[in-house]
Amino acid sequence: MLNPRVKLRHLQAFLELAKRRSFVRAAESLSISQPALSKAIRELEDHLGTPLFERSPQGVSLNQAGLTLLRHAGPALRALDEGITAIGDAQGGERRIRVGALSTVESRFLPQAIERLHARHDDIGVRVVDGPSAYLLSRLRAGELDLVVGRMTEAREIRDLTFEHLYYEPLVVVVRAGHALSSSRTPPLQRLGEFPWVLPPPQTTLRQQVDSFCVRQALALPGRVLETLSLAVSRRYVLDSDALWVAPREAVIEDVAAGRLAVLEVGLERQGGSVGLCINASLRPSLALEAFCEMLREVAAAYR
Known part of the structure; x- marks a missing residue:
C-alpha cells in the first residue's frame, strides 16, 4: 500500500x-x-x-x-498514465506512442518507419522528441517515452534498459562541393585543423567517437567549432562555409548523391556504431508500440 x-x-x-x-x-x-x-x-x-x-x-x-x-516511481506513473490513456482509447481516442530520436535516424530511417506505420495504422499518432542520448534514455527510464531510436550503445544510461540492434551506421566527414579539401578524397590529416569543424556536443556518444579519432591521429581540434545536434543548422553552415562536418552518414547521403556535399576519406569509422531501438522492459508495451517496433525492423532490413 x-x-x-x-x-x-x-x-x-x-x-x-x-x-x-x-x-x-x-x-x-x-x-x-x-x-x-x-x-x-x-x-x-x-x-x-x-x-x-x-x-x-x-x-x-x-x-x-x-x-x-x-527505478520504481517512473514506471508507476507511466502505468497510471497508460490507464488514463486506455480509457481515452476505449472512448474512441487516438492511440499515441512517444519516440525519442537521436540524430543518427532523424533524416531518413525514422521518417520512413513512421510513414510505413501510418500507411497500415491510421489510428496511431507519433510524438517525436529529439536530444542527446543521456536525456532521452533518462526519459525512457522514467516512463516518459515509449522507446528511443538511434545509435546509443556507448551511452552509460543504457545499462538497465533493453537494446535491440537494427543496423550499423558510421560517422563521416563531409565538406561542401568545391571545398579546398574536396579535390582529394583522402586529404592529409594535418590539413583538417585548418578549417572550422561542426561537431556533436561534448558528453554525447557521437562526440566520444570524434575525440577518440583525434587522439589516435594526434589531431587537435581547431578553436573554430560549432557544437550542435541540429542537422538543419549543421547543414546550412557547412554549405555556406569551409567547415568540416562530422555527421551520421544517413544525415548527408542525399546531399552527397546530389553533389552538394563531398565525403572525405579520413578513416573516422569503418563499420560504424550500432543503431537500434531501446525500450524499458519494466513497462508492458502497448499494441501500438509493438506495431511501430515491427515497422522499424522492416525498414532496417533494407538498410542492412
Missing part, C-alpha cells in the same frame, strides 16, 4: 528534478516556484527517511536511494 503521506506531486517533483538535475530548471518545467519544488523534495525525503539527491555547486544528482526510487 502506498505511503499515504507520499503524494503524486512529490513523485512528479522527484522525477522532474532527477531528469533536469537542477532545481531552477525543474521548477520552470513544472511551472512552480523553486521554493515549492524544494519543499516537495524535502517532504518526500522526510517521508522516506533518507536523502535522494546529492547536492553540489554544479547541480544535483541521484544517490543510490534516489536511483532505487527512480
